[in-house]
Amino acid sequence: MMKKVYILSHSHWDREWYLPYEQHHMRLVELIDDVLALFETDPEFKSFHLDGQTIILEDYLQVRPEKEALLRKHIENGKLKIGPFYILQDAFLTSSESNVRNMLIGIEDSRKWGAPVEVGYFPDTFGNMGQTPQLMRQVGFKTAAFGRGVKTTGFNNAVVDDEKYASQFSEMWWKGPDGSEILGLLFANWYSNGNEVPDTPEEAKAFWDQKLADAEQYASTDHLLMMNGCDHQPVQKNLSKAIRLANELYPDVTFIHASFDEYLAALEKDLPKNLNTVTGELTSQETDGWYTLANTASSRMYLKQWNARVSRQLENIAEPLATMAYEETGEYPHDQLTYAWKTLMQNHPHDSICGCSVDEVHRENVTRFEKANEVGKYLADEAAAQLIKNIDTASLSEEGSNGYPFVVFNTSGSEKTGSVTTWVEVERLPFSEGMPQELYARLKERKGLDFEVKNAQGEVVPSHIIADKVDFHYDLPKDKFRQPFVARYVQVELLMTDVPGLSWQTFLLAPAAEKKAASTEANIASSNGRVLENRWLKAEIKDNGTLTVENKDTGKVYENLLQFEDVGDIGNEYIFKQPENERPIYSMDSDIEVQTVKNTELAAAIEITANMEIPVSADERLEEEQRSMIEFRYREAQRSKETTTMVVKTTVTLEKDSRQLKFATKIVNNSKDHRLRVLFPTSLQTDTHFADSIFEVVERPNKVNKDWQNPTNPQHTHAFVNLHDAENGMTVATVGLNEYEVLAQNDQQTIAVTLLRSVGELGDWGYFPTPEAQCLDTYTMTYALSFHGQKGIERTYQEAMNVQVPFSVYQTSVHSGSLKPDTQFIAQTDERLALTAFKRNKENNQIVTRLYNLANEEVSLDLKVMGHEAQNCNLLEEPEKTANPSVVEPFEIVTQSWQKN
Numbered sequence: 001m002m003k004k005v006y007i008l009s010h011s012h013w014d015r016e017w018y019l020p021y022e023q024h025h026m027r028l029v030e031l032i033d034d035v036l037a038l039f040e041t042d043p044e045f046k047s048f049h050l051d052g053q054t055i056i057l058e059d060y061l062q063v064r065p066e067k068e069a070l071l072r073k074h075i076e077n078g079k080l081k082i083g084p085f086y087i088l089q090d091a092f093l094t095s096s097e098s099n100v101r102n103m104l105i106g107i108e109d110s111r112k113w114g115a116p117v118e119v120g121y122f123p124d125t126f127g128n129m130g131q132t133p134q135l136m137r138q139v140g141f142k143t144a145a146f147g148r149g150v151k152t153t154g155f156n157n158a159v160v161d162d163e164k165y166a167s168q169f170s171e172m173w174w175k176g177p178d179g180s181e182i183l184g185l186l187f188a189n190w191y192s193n194g195n196e197v198p199d200t201p202e203e204a205k206a207f208w209d210q211k212l213a214d215a216e217q218y219a220s221t222d223h224l225l226m227m228n229g230c231d232h233q234p235v236q237k238n239l240s241k242a243i244r245l246a247n248e249l250y251p252d253v254t255f256i257h258a259s260f261d262e263y264l265a266a267l268e269k270d271l272p273k274n275l276n277t278v279t280g281e282l283t284s285q286e287t288d289g290w291y292t293l294a295n296t297a298s299s300r301m302y303l304k305q306w307n308a309r310v311s312r313q314l315e316n317i318a319e320p321l322a323t324m325a326y327e328e329t330g331e332y333p334h335d336q337l338t339y340a341w342k343t344l345m346q347n348h349p350h351d352s353i354c355g356c357s358v359d360e361v362h363r364e365n366v367t368r369f370e371k372a373n374e375v376g377k378y379l380a381d382e383a384a385a386q387l388i389k390n391i392d393t394a395s396l397s398e399e400g401s402n403g404y405p406f407v408v409f410n411t412s413g414s415e416k417t418g419s420v421t422t423w424v425e426v427e428r429l430p431f432s433e434g435m436p437q438e439l440y441a442r443l444k445e446r447k448g449l450d451f452e453v454k455n456a457q458g459e460v461v462p463s464h465i466i467a468d469k470v471d472f473h474y475d476l477p478k479d480k481f482r483q484p485f486v487a488r489y490v491q492v493e494l495l496m497t498d499v500p501g502l503s504w505q506t507f508l509l510a511p512a513a514e515k516k517a518a519s520t521e522a523n524i525a526s527s528n529g530r531v532l533e534n535r536w537l538k539a540e541i542k543d544n545g546t547l548t549v550e551n552k553d554t555g556k557v558y559e560n561l562l563q564f565e566d567v568g569d570i571g572n573e574y575i576f577k578q579p580e581n582e583r584p585i586y587s588m589d590s591d592i593e594v595q596t597v598k599n600t601e602l603a604a605a606i607e608i609t610a611n612m613e614i615p616v617s618a619d620e621r622l623e624e625e626q627r628s629m630i631e632f633r634y635r636e637a638q639r640s641k642e643t644t645t646m647v648v649k650t651t652v653t654l655e656k657d658s659r660q661l662k663f664a665t666k667i668v669n670n671s672k673d674h675r676l677r678v679l680f681p682t683s684l685q686t687d688t689h690f691a692d693s694i695f696e697v698v699e700r701p702n703k704v705n706k707d708w709q710n711p712t713n714p715q716h717t718h719a720f721v722n723l724h725d726a727e728n729g730m731t732v733a734t735v736g737l738n739e740y741e742v743l744a745q746n747d748q749q750t751i752a753v754t755l756l757r758s759v760g761e762l763g764d765w766g767y768f769p770t771p772e773a774q775c776l777d778t779y780t781m782t783y784a785l786s787f788h789g790q791k792g793i794e795r796t797y798q799e800a801m802n803v804q805v806p807f808s809v810y811q812t813s814v815h816s817g818s819l820k821p822d823t824q825f826i827a828q829t830d831e832r833l834a835l836t837a838f839k840r841n842k843e844n845n846q847i848v849t850r851l852y853n854l855a856n857e858e859v860s861l862d863l864k865v866m867g868h869e870a871q872n873c874n875l876l877e878e879p880e881k882t883a884n885p886s887v888v889e890p891f892e893i894v895t896q897s898w899q900k901n
Contacts (some may be wrong), residue, residue: 003222004266005212006258007194007243009236010049011227012123013056015087015148017231017351018768020360027232028056029063035237037068039074044240047259049081052121053088054109055346075114081259083107083116083140089348091122091129092716093304093738095311096695098348099129100850100875101341103139107876108842120144120182121258123191124348126293127283127716129694133176134893138875143264144174148293152188152218165285167276169220171267175279177696178891181707186277188218188845189226193476194226195233197242201484204245212253221270225263245743281698289710290633295576297716298675298754299771300355300362303780305736306369307353308718308804310344311505313376316805319839320411320502321383323847324825328390328818340375342885343368356573356762358628359772384409384810387504392817396508403454403510405812410499412805413828413851414798419603419655421466421493422809424509425473428449428487435471439486443470446488450512453494456505456821460658462519463494464600495602495680496807497657501828502838506821509797524604524654529596532604532654532661537787539654539661544588546607547652549661551628551787556683556728561664561785563587563679564648565752566614569638570622572631572763575771576675576712577632579639585614587648603655610648617672617810623736624656626761626769644670660733660786667756667781672774676756677741680785682723682730689742691891692719695836695852695893697797701744702749714739720800721751722793729793733784733800755781794831794854801834827864832857833888837895841877847898848877854890861888868898 011031011500015021038045050056061068074080085106091096110116120136120143122128128149136144151166167186174184187193193211198204213226228236236242239257246255257264268701284292299303319337326332347365351357380640384407393405410416427446429439453463475483499505512668512849525532539548547561566586572579587610597605622637646669653662667676688699693716704713707892721740722731732751734740738753759777763766784803786796826849828835837850847868861884863870873895888894 002252002254003224004254004256005224005246006256006263007197007226007228007239007264008049008189008258008260009045009047009239010051010191011228011233011235012053012191012231013053014231014351015055015059015349015409016361016364017344017357018497018762018766020358021364024232025059025063025451028059031234032056032060033064034237035080036070036074038237039079042240044243044257045682046257047079047081048235049117049260051088051117052083052117052123053085054083054106055087056107057082057113058705073114078434081167082113082528083110084118085121086342087345087349088121088124089345090350090353091125091132092127093307093353094348095315095718096852097315097850098311099135099694100837102345102348103135104876105341105345109400117260118143119264122146123187124148124350125166127280127281130177130280130698131695131891131893133174133182134178134180134891135523135875136182137180138893140874141182143183143185143620145187145260146282147187149189149284150184150186150278151284151286152511153187157415159481164279165266165282167278169275170218171220171271172275173277174282175277175285176891177280178889183271183484185225189214191227191492192230194228195230196236197228197246198884199238199242199245201245201249205249208246209519220272220275223263223267223270249690268638273496278696281693286705286707287653289704289708290575291540291715292575294714294716295571295739295757296356296574297356297714298576298757299573299759299774301737301754301756302775302779303347303353303355303362304738305366305781307347308736310373310376312804313373314340314344315381315837317385317411317808318376318380321380321387321409321808323838323840324502325386326840326845327381329386333382334842336379341376344372355773356764358762358768359770362772375632380808384808387819388810388812389815390817391506391812391819392821393506393508393812393814394816396454396458396506396821397510397814403508403814404594405506405508407504407506407816408496408499408811409504409808410496410501411808412501413801413838414501414802414831416499416501416802416805416807417497417655417658418807418811419492419493420807423489423491424489425489426509428485430483430485440470443486443488451490451492451509452512453492454508454510461494461507462602463492464602466491466493484551493602495656500824500836502821502826503824503844507795519601521601523599523601524656525596525599525606529594529599529606532606532652534656536659537654537661538590539652541594541606541608541652543592545592545610546588547661549787551728551789554728556787556789558681558683558730558787560681562608562650564610564612564651565677565679566612567675568615568618568648569673569675569757569759570618570635570637572632572759572761573770574763576714576757577635578711579618579637582639585612587612592733597651601656602797603653605651605653608650608652612646612648614646614671614674616642616644622673626814627767629767632763639673646671648676660784660803662784662803663782665755665781666780668780669756669758669777671774672758672760674758675754677752677754678783680730680732680751681745682751684691684723684725684728684730685748686723686725690722691717691740692797692800693717696891697854702744712741714741719804720797721753722796723749723751724788724793727790728794729788731786731788731796731800733786733803735782735804737781737783753783798831798834798852820823825866829862830859832859833861833863841897848873848895849898850893850895851888852893853890857889858888858890859892861885863896865898867901869901870896870898873897
């Protein structure tokens, strides 16, 4: 068969990277102007691949709105290839739902213009998630193209039958953990292997001799793909001439200007039977480990914290509240949520969320996070207001108005235990009643009252009045001008125990009938704040600041928990590199202070301060090595002899009925070129561990392969890391802390979570200083710790995910309503299933739920939505004719729509 070369024109478009967004934006306008002009003037220029992301259309039309008709013409005639995604997002640092919404919005946008390219396009993703095959299959795609994660061997190299992440060919089968399988296309010679094709005979001959040999080394068929473009590459205007020349020079090869559609149609007919199969995550597991780029999970950690906060605000607070409120209003904020999601996802490309761009880029990232978050908060407040005005609160007060109702929502998908602290308004004076300063003074003179909290059944529940204040506030009515006022507030704390997922409970803050008696229960903290204890856990704070914790369920004791480790980092935003022969600095060797912050029968909080003396930076050699672009592996810089004090202040909290120890570590970072981690020795020895990934609890090996040279083995997580043997286990929950490592220390495994990484350059292909990546600021990192025995593993996973979703609390008035004070909107009893979406379908406003199996075993599907019946649908939320599943298979993702009975 004659070889056929498919030349695919494209430009890999990082919206922002080594230049700020608008610099790249202006170049994008020029690129698309040129592409459209070529379509109009060169009939041989058949197609251009718009990098798999529809946001490019939005970006272009911001500047060239008059070109919309011309764009539409060439999309409809099949020349301009768009979609299927909204942006090219990083797979591991964005949530499960973010990965789905990227497809939902991208495919919806593509269909508005024409049709999407049906290829999962991941040219430069820093590793590929294991559930990609299932996600692609559920939207009807059979193929994914990617640039990283698989070790290529070629025909003349070692056999790869014993390697899971290597392929002899650039084409392979890719199997997900659930068994879904797609065709994988690896850009074995990168996505620029056909870039800048010469149009003169001598240069073209040398070019094609090399390029054909490179492609043939890996191709499994005689169909060769040449990607004509690279990062921000201008379109090659003389490509038609260059292709004509290539056909003249190589009469035994056919060169055509083509698209993915044409290439795949031909490729699929001739695929050999001996393709290799790769499985699960593709993160370059069988390479030397240096260029996996996993340390982008810890670059500019504040971005990851923002991303976790906004993702949870949209997915787990705004959407669930709006979904429940629709039952009362018949309205759902589809457009506003799409705007918020798009704004959030504009921070999700690999050079943005990964924190590996210049400083100007990441300043704009923070602004986008703030914007998306404010939209999410507004929509949540609006939905909650619609709900609570229909909740019957009158039944909570026998006197009709003697009390101040408030509603607590658990908008997570599973049962949640934790304390709630909220301010309740008890008296208000509007500005219409006097001068603001006079109103303020009047309220300050009021004497405090004893209050108690009652539940919907009229029972007094354990609570504490923590503080009171007088403050300014205002209402923004829908039908009149703003209403400013001064009000008196009391701060209330109460414990919420085993609150069902997607439910609400109503309480009444009321004047106590008699002076509140002191609780007879023991406080959580004892021994001068050195011991925290409830019915599940007992934690002792040692003199060196570490914890010894007993899991009272099993009697298992864990020692030396909560160690802080600081080391130098002479790498860059992509890759951590510790100076040679450096010894870590540990918090246990520092001055330690312990202070009790709070201690009641409901909760206790103890503050542990470590004053760590660390070097102020790397020594003077590092800047010179950076400027001269010495590759990080060969740098000789060490840490400075000059030191400074890094204050690491950790608040350890234990609540009455909680199985978790919760931590908030405040770091005052005034040092450069270093990494700070928190360590949790597990006292366990295992071969593998488990972590939260995209729609998957992934099992990863604790040891690296024989080719791995990097002394570290960084990994990604979203919500937790778990390590267990047959009898005991530990789960570390993380909030916006996406990097961890499992260390082998003293005959046990230690879970190390990165809290902060400070570096001074971007890295990659040149020298780009990034002083703001040193993160010289004050940060607070939150995380948690829980334990289990032979059972309860998935419970700890759910608890870990729920750390990221706070209770939502809203005050309301005393009024009648159609909704019960306590209501559970959905019911799901099996903790092995994780709910990721509770939202409305844009087409028909039906409820949409999405969940996946946390366990590697079949689980009964017992989800029920109040007053609704389920219908099976695909990942695009389109109804399917298949029957509703009764079970969820291992690693399966299930999406259902729900219509009223």
